[in-house]
Amino acid sequence: MDSHNLSTGIGHLVIEAAEMIEKGRSASDIVKQLNQMAGRVHSSFILDTLEYMAAGGRCSMITSMGANLLRLKPCIEVDNQSGSMRVGKKYRGNLSDVLVRYTKDKLGSCAKINTKRIFITYSSMEEKNVDLVEKAIQEILPFQEIYRTHASCTISCHCGPNTLGILFMTEA
DSSP states (O other): OOOSOOHHHHHHHHHHHHHHHHTTOOHHHHHHHHHHHGGGEEEEEEOSOSHHHHHTTSSOHHHHHHHHHTTEEEEEEEOTTTOOEEEEEEEESOHHHHHHHHHHHHHHSOSSEEEEEEEEEESSOOHHHHHHHHHHHHHHOOOSEEEEEEOOHHHHHHHOTTOEEEEEEEOO
């Protein structure tokens, strides 16, 4: 199956598959269910700087310099239908404030969020910033499980330090 996602967006589907296996569901039924669930996984992340995106050829050096001068922190969103990525809202300000605004925006933008679990996935970052995001999540919705996970080396390399995303699912 194609998850149309990355990182812990795929993790949501893996956990769902494991739960279905424990219930004795057949492989074909699990694949069918996962294919239906893939479009309900919402993944996005905030970049603190575009320096690493420019170094990897994912944006121009001029774009990177301009964004950094203006203290812009773009939100990268994963399209859960195609797996493609696009730039969403561009935030401005210090990282701590941006992370809280981003979290509130993302959790406020979807109806019928499944509060079973949410992932906070990040590259190297001060724990106080991850704590702020977790606190914001708890103030908005009563998730049963909040997982803190470190971003893979691929995401960390492409996006740089202080990249953070929240990844959650919506109901059917």
